[in-house]
Structures are given as structure tokens and as C-alpha cells.
Amino acid sequence: MNTWTNKHSGSVCGFVIALAFCGAGTALADEYHYTNILIGERAAGMGGAYTAVSDDPSGLFYNPAGIVYAPSSNISASVNAYNLQDKNYKQGLSGLSDWKRKSTTFVPNFFGIIQPVGQGVIGFSYAVPDSVTEDQDLDLTNPASGISRYIINFNNDDRTYKIGPSYARAVNDRLSVGATLYFHYWARQWISNQLAILDNGSYQHNNTYFKTSEYGVEPMLGMMWSPVDKLALGLTASKTLLYSSSLASQLIVRDATTKEIAVTKNNSSMKRIQPLRITAGAAYFPTSKLLLSMDVSHFSATQDATFGNRIAVTNVALGVEYYLKPTLALRGGIYTDNANTPKLLNSLSNQREHIDLLGLSASVTRFTRNSSLTLGLNYASGDGRAQLVGGSNDIQNVTTQSLTVFMATSYNY
Amino acid sequence: MKIRQHVALFGLACMTALGAAHFARANPESFRVRVSQETVVYDVSKEDIEAEITFGRGVAARIFGRFSRYDDEALTRYVNLVGRNLAAHANRPELSFRFVVLATDTINAYACPGGYIFITRGALEQMSDEAELAGVLAHEIAHITQKHIVKALNIHGEKADAAAGISHILGSIADPTRVAFSQAVDKAVDILFNHGLDKADEFEADRVGTELLVLTGYDPHALNRYLAKISKKSKARETISETHPPFPERVKALDRLISQAGLDNIKGTRFKERFDEHMD
Secondary structure (H helix, E strand, O other), X not given: OOHHHHHHHHHHHOOOOHHHHHHHHOOOOOOOOOOXXXXXXXXXXXXXXXXXXXXXXXXXXXXXXXXXXXXXXOEEEEEEEEEEEXXXXXXXXXXXXEEEEEEEEEEEEEEEEEEEEOOEEEEXXXXXXXXXXXXXXXXXXXXXXXXXXXXXXXXXXXXXXXXXEEEEEEEEXXXXXXXXXXXXXXXXXXXXXXXXXXXXXXXXXXXXEEEEEEEEEEEEEEEEEOOEOOEEEEEEXXXXXXXXXXXXXXXXXXXXXXXXXXXXXXXXXOOXXXXXXXXXXXXXXXXXXXXXEEEEEEEOOEOOOOOOOEOOEEEEEEEEEEEEEOOEEEEEEEEEEOOOOOOOOOOOOOOOOXXXXXXXXXXXXXXXXXXEEEEXXXXXXXXXXXXXXXXXXXXXXXXXXXXXXEEEEEEEO | OOHHHHHHHHHHHHHXXXXXXXXXXXXXXXXXXOHHHOOOOOOOOHHHHHHHHHHHHXXXXXXXXXXXXXXXXXXXXXXXXXXXXXXXXXXXXXXXXXXXXXXXXXXOEEEEOOOEEEEEHHHHHOOOOHHHHHHHHHHHHHHHHOOHHHHHHOOOOOOOOOOOOOOOHHHOOOHHHHHHHHHHHHHHHHHHHHHOOOHHHHHHHHHHHHHHHHHHOEOXXXXXXXXXXXXXXXXXXXXXXXXOOOHHHHHHHHHHHHHHOOHHHOOOEOOHHHHHHXXX
């Protein structure tokens, strides 16, 4: 979220209701990572290592230059994903109990269609690379000294949408170029209600509400080159350019000691500064049954006084595809998803969590004459550190894991 | 790294790739083809396809020498719509299928290589609905998708193995090759009108045709129903039986296919009214 929010929420809440800060420094759907839900029927099974493959509608998202090499003249593809995320902040509740967050969301996270027109290929795609729905109802008895009961009701909806056209064309037999222009929309709504009943009968109540939305465009330029037989190299560059952003928050605190109610409202139109992304990929096609691919993605560091600095991140993905027979293919992948936040220092407060993730993917596809059906899994996990309490130097260890089950179809006609 | 450096790096990589691409030796359209796509991607050369089409055109011309075209534009358009809808589900996207109604009472249909399909007016008159028309057309399309005549006569393009069949003849303009081409066409016509294809090819066309019916949404029993019906017609027995396996064997084989493949429960469409409108 942002520094502006941290200051307000952290200073009001105090140590009893530590989670008032959690909306600012922690995340499930996840501006602190760049690879949250893998996109694409083949690509998601190959750990997202697809920049040098991209010869189907998923290429609209990974590397538009690749759609020139789609094997059929007209192809559509869609993916539906069921995503579970789990994050455990060790001793996150007042230093005694763990705080666990879970999200389950079912989202149609990709649709793409490509079609040759004239000398080139046009396409249109829709992608949801990040989606979280949290709905938590926690009721703890004696969670900490002096607190007899602690109730948290918590809801968070957070989605990123990309939608837009693409165009690609061959420069010669071995080189193609392409571009995608995504309309970018990010929407998030966060509501947290927390009630702490103390041993002496008094109580403290916190209600926190955030609503964020931003609009922009994300142009992506790509090229695909085959320097030698059976080898393809892909390269893309993209950057999200925001033209509108809004953030509204409301914090209501009823203090246990003074019994006074404080209401704090704020609005902001500051825009997040987005990194430049450059991805280079290589794909090796030794036979018609085997495909090996690798992507290296680099995200630039950003200096953002309002929403926090981001460090430069480099992620690597490896993927493999193997056909057991013409009607059955298996895919696997491994990928890193490193945090774009600095590592936490013991001497500072209000730091954003830092968790580096490692992911695995696998899928199986059944082909018929004109269509395919894919079932796949993505699993990512990692350990890191976070600061839940605003204004405090306390640091919590965090473990997180994410499982996505996806079903995808494609059809050529 | 600053944005300018990233952009410069990307630009440099693009320029390097553009320059190097001039000297590249690779065919990405070829090595990218996955084994699952080989069924829908051409598994023959461009020359082979051109040879098949040219050869089929020659055979079609001979058929026009025997029968005249039935002069009903609306009916011809309708038969083409039904046929091309079926062909869209077949695995020969490189061919443009064309369907012609022949002005004869003979009950028969013919498939020429390259996508040229003929059906007689006599055959149409025996049909009860559009599904039966689709069944017959699907059987003929299957002969083309399975390349029965192409394989029987070993039709190849110019670049094919010179030792194989009539290869090279379609790329040459010398008289001997014209004669060879003409003789090959004669053989194809002989197959269509006198000796027929192998029995196995006919059974395969029945099977693939019925599968095509199901893929397109028609009643899977349509072809079988039609065969059972015309087996009782002496005019059909005289012509079709000479070039095809006996009707009872075909009907029995299709019954077995429908049962084993679980097609019994599929309620495909028949479109009787639409068919009747065009036959009036």
C-alpha cells in the first residue's frame, strides 16, 4: 500500500490491536511480487517460461511477436483458475498467537484470440494476473495478556485486469515483431473490523476501510528471432503508465482507555511508479515432442516517496513440454518470484514485508483434432519477514504458500 | 539501472537481432510444430497438395464428361453449404471443397482428390433429411481426407521421390508425362465407376464419415439409415454394389461402430424441413 497510510493507521492503533497496520505493510495480492498468477494454457504449466514460445494466444500476454508462428489461422483460448493463498505471520497477534490469512478465488484469468489479417496477425486478450478474495472471521479467547477476547472480521478484494489488442508481423522468415497495448485497471477494497475486549471489561474497536483504484496503459513491445534451427529467442519490454489513481481511506478507533472515538479520513490521487520490465527468453525445440524454455525477467528499481521504493528484481523461469503421444502432453516448470521490497532491518519500523518465493508448475493437456483441454497446478512458497505493528521495530517471520488449479481450453478453426 | 539504459539495451538487442537475422538459417514455422499439431498442419509438401488438386480437377472433368450438372442453383448452394460445414471439421484445411449435383437418376456419389465431390440427383431423391445428405457427403469427404485415391495411385508433386508412381509427371510439360497423367486419371475414373477402392478404404470412409457427422452435430445414424434404405433399391444395388462392399456388411460395421463408440445416445439434428424445402 503506501507510506501515507502507514503513518495514520500505525500511530492510532497502538500495540493492542496490532492488525490495524496490516493493510499497509502486508499483502496477499501482491504489489510486492511481479508473478502472482501464471497466465496461459501452455505457459502456466511451464512456469511462465514462454517469452520465446508465445506461438498461441498466450503470446499476446508474454510476447506478441510470437503469435506470427501460431500453427492455425484462427485460435481462441481461455483459462479459468482457482487460486488458494495462505500466509502465516508467526506470533503476529500481539506477539503471542500466529496470524493466518487465507484467500480463495475463482477467476477466469485469461482469454485470447488471434487471427491473421493481411500481412500480419491481430489479437485481443484479457488477463487477470493478480486476484485475491479474503474473507476472515477470527474469534480468539485470551490471545494475549490483559485481553480476554479478540475478534477480527476482515475482507479484502484485490484484482488487476489487463485487456487490449495486439498486432504482430514477420520481418522475414526468422524474425518477427509485435506489440500489445493493454488497458490496465487495478481495484482493491479492504475492510477490517477488530474488537478487543480487555480483562477489565473495557474494549477497543478499530474499523479500517481502504478503497483503491488505478487506471493506465501497458504497452509491450516484443520480438522473436530464430538464429539457428530449433532455437528461438524472444525479447520484450513493457511498462505500465498510469494516468489516474485514487485512494480513499477511513479509520475509526474507539479507544479503550479514553472511550473516545476518533475518525480519520483521507483521499489521495498519487500514482504508483511502475517499473520497466525487460524479459529475455530462449526456447529449444529438439523434436516435435520436446520443448525446453527459459525466461529471465528484470524489473527496474523505482524511487517512490509516496508508495515506497522498490528494489530491482530479477526472476528466472524454466519450463519443459513433452508429448507422451500426439493427443497427450505433459508440462512442468520452476520459477522464482522474488520480492520487490528491501530486506527488513531490525532498527526500522513500518517496513514492508519481504518474502522471496519459489514456484513449481505442472499440467496435462488432452488434444482433439481442433481443440485442447488442459488441467494444471501452480504451487509457490517462501519464507520471509514482515512488520505487522505500525511504529514498532518488532519483526515477524512469515511463511506463505499459494496453490492455483487451472483449467484451460483452446480451439482452432 | 535507469530507464534510459534499459531502453538502450532493448534497442541494441533489437538492432543486433535484425542484423543477424539476415544471416540466419532456421525455419521456425517448421520446428515449432508440435506433434499434436501435425494432424492439422499439412503433412505433405505444397507440391503434393498442388498435384492432388490438379489431378482431382482432371478426374472431375472426366465426370463432367459423363454427366451434366443439375441446373438448380439453390439446390447446389444448399448442398455446398452442408458439405462445406462438414469439411470445416475435417483435417484437410488446405483444400477448398466443392460440391456438385449431377443430373442423373443413378444413385451414387463420387469423391475426386483435391476436394471435388459429386452427388447425383437420384441419390438426393432417396434421402429423407439433411442428416442423410450430410452422411453421404461426409463419406465422400472422408475418401479425400484419407487420400484413398491419392495413395492408390501414388500421386505426388514435382519434388517427390522420382521412383514413386507417377511423380514428376505433374510438373512436366513433355508429351510422355501428359500421357501418363491422362492414364492416371483414367485409372481414377475406373476406380470410381468400375472397380472401386479397397473394401478397407470404403469401411474407413464410412467410419470417418460417421465421426464427421457427429462432430458437425448431425444424427450419427444418418449414413447407416441411408445405406439400409438404398440397399433395397435395385438401381442402387446395380451401381454402388459394383464399387463398394455389400450393403449388409457396411450397415453391420456401422452398427458396431455406433455401439462401441457410444454414439447411440447422441441426439444429433436431422433438419428434415430444411431438406424438403430445397428438394421441392
